[in-house]
Amino acid sequence: MSCAICHIRRPKRFCPGVRGDICTICCGTEREVSVDCPLDCVYLREAHRHEKITPTDPHDFPNPDIRVTEEFLRDHEPLLLFLARTLVDAAIKTTGAVDFDVREALDAIVRTYRTLQSGVYYETRPANPIAANICRLVQAGIEEFRKQEPERTGMTSTRDSDVLTLLVFLQRLELDNNNQRKRGRAYLDFLCGFFPEQPGEAAPAGSSLIVP
Secondary structure (H helix, E strand, C coil), X not given: CCCCCCCCCCCCEEECCXXXXXXXXXXXXXXXXXXXCCCCXXXXXXXXXXXXXXXXXXXXXXXXXXXXCHHHHHHCHHHHHHHHHHHHHHHHHXXXXXXXXXXXHHHHHHHHHHHHHHCCCCCCCCCCHHHHHHHHHHHHHHHHHHHHXXXXXXXXXXXXXXXXXXXXXXXXXXXXXXXXXXCCCHHHHHHHHHCCCCCCCCCCCCCCCCCC
């Protein structure tokens, strides 16, 4: 029996991405490059934990005029949690979505929210259909959140500027957690691990969210 990818070396582990046994070398070199790795693959999760991703220089961040502070994140934690989970769910529901698609979607939504500040609303939609679907699902989620807010709190307190600032923060997190692999989903894995699916769940032990 030989590796299902290289057909040369002896296989050492089962790969759910190719539904076959592969060697460790192919697992390392083809992971998220030629293989669509499911996020629940134990080898992928382990690789993401040990990946050394070079942080983006803050001077290269888009939207540098928008300041994000730790105090702002603490004050808007419920909204941040909602946006992060909505972004993850949108990507998971969109077949074939990877971190680069999420990047395009975030860029489009941020551009749309920036037009609200100018008073002339203009919706930006990515040409990439995968990114466009993520964009649509996230925007629909935000609209639903704001529609239900009066029922939860008795008032409407979420401002467009708050949503914009948090989207820019998530945009910067993507730049800092993208492993640059063609089919990479290290950023989505990061969001799944750091932002709990249900309020009250704790982030992984030892985790700390640093403002990019």
